[in-house]
Amino acid sequence: MTGRLRAPTGRYGGRSAEERQAERRARFLAAALRLFGETPGYRGTTVAALSEAAGLSTRQFYEEFRTLEDVLAVLHLQVNDWAEEAVVAAFAAAEGLPLAERVTAIFRAYAGDVTADPRRIRITFVEIVGVSPRLEEQRLERRARWVELICAEATAAADRGEAVPRDYRLAATAFIGSVNGLLHDWSAGRVAATLDEVVDELVRQLLGILRPSGWEPGRP
Known part of the structure; x- marks a missing residue:
């Protein structure tokens, strides 16, 4: 560019x-x-x-x-990179913790980064949408990276006996949609909750995916 x-x-x-x-x-x-x-x-x-x-x-x-579109493209990648760096650091810091604590630490890091500046949320979830096919492809590619990250962590947890073994791609894609929608609505003042409450709800949703009703840790 x-x-x-x-x-x-x-x-x-x-x-x-x-x-x-x-x-x-x-x-x-x-x-x-x-x-x-x-x-x-x-x-x-x-x-x-x-x-x-x-x-x-x-x-x-x-x-x-x-063009200005090039600026928006670079800025969108930069905002996502900042969030990804925060999550990677949280992964490293939470290594060895039980699954629920690890998931909570990771999502606190992600939510804390993207909501620290409301302008980042607007760039990621609002301004880039519908601009052009090129930026739409970029947006979907970055979302796919978040899906891959969740799938990798879920699969690793399943390998350790902490989560049910399954193909997590569909569930991870749906979950990312929930994360983006809830954080956007929260930042816009449409959700009457604290950020901690929002993170806790997202953690409950993810743990429900990783550990469905009736399944116990250590069971195949």
């Missing part, structure tokens, strides 16, 4: 071209998080408005990106 124009090369002000480019890119993305994630939103933002919010010129914009 390189820009239409060629960025200047060489050192300037003691910084390399790569360092200046990284700083400009970060400023555009920070401004996009504000404008896309608040008002006026992605569809109401222009290149000129984004450049002004970043304190940069439109020429500098086109040195970094081709």
